[in-house]
Amino acid sequence: MSAHPAGVQPGRTTPHARPRLTLAIERVLGVSARQAVSAVFGFDLASPLVVSTEFTVEGGPCARWHIGRDLLRQGLYARSGLGAVQIWPSHPGDRTTARLQLVSGDMAALFELPTPPLAQWLEHTYRLVPAGDELCGVDWSATAADLLAGPRAPLDR
Numbered sequence: 001m002s003a004h005p006a007g008v009q010p011g012r013t014t015p016h017a018r019p020r021l022t023l024a025i026e027r028v029l030g031v032s033a034r035q036a037v038s039a040v041f042g043f044d045l046a047s048p049l050v051v052s053t054e055f056t057v058e059g060g061p062c063a064r065w066h067i068g069r070d071l072l073r074q075g076l077y078a079r080s081g082l083g084a085v086q087i088w089p090s091h092p093g094d095r096t097t098a099r100l101q102l103v104s105g106d107m108a109a110l111f112e113l114p115t116p117p118l119a120q121w122l123e124h125t126y127r128l129v130p131a132g133d134e135l136c137g138v139d140w141s142a143t144a145a146d147l148l149a150g151p152r153a154p155l156d157r
Helices: 069-075 115-128 140-149
Strands: 020-028 034-043 050-056 062-068 085-091 094-104 107-114
Touching: 020 115, 034 107, 034 115, 050 069, 062 069, 062 085, 069 085, 069 115, 094 115, 107 115
Parallel strands: none
Antiparallel strands: 020 034, 020 107, 034 050, 050 062, 085 094, 094 107
């Protein structure tokens, strides 16, 4: 039996480890209309504040989003997020599913996803990079120097 959560690929111990979770979720189209969607959640130690997500409908295009890791975690238990990304438990007191709403311009998508595997995977990411330690690896001197240097000129070709 694996020591890793179900659906989680074991993380490598390199600075570029990227644990992933693939879930079968549903896009809510109406009261009784649903569409099967594959969702791949990815975590990159180089960008620990966000979770990358790829939503794919069979035979359709892939949509990519970056969602705050803390927002995603909080939304599994209580309403979280404002504007373009919101997540909340589907039913009060029931922690088996959550709703994720994504808005871009005049388009919106509402998804229902299983909470237990996503919560378990998120906890795995917090073991890799604990809350509050996300910016520990930032070279603040280099970052400040880049900001003070201003925009760079395009390369001459």
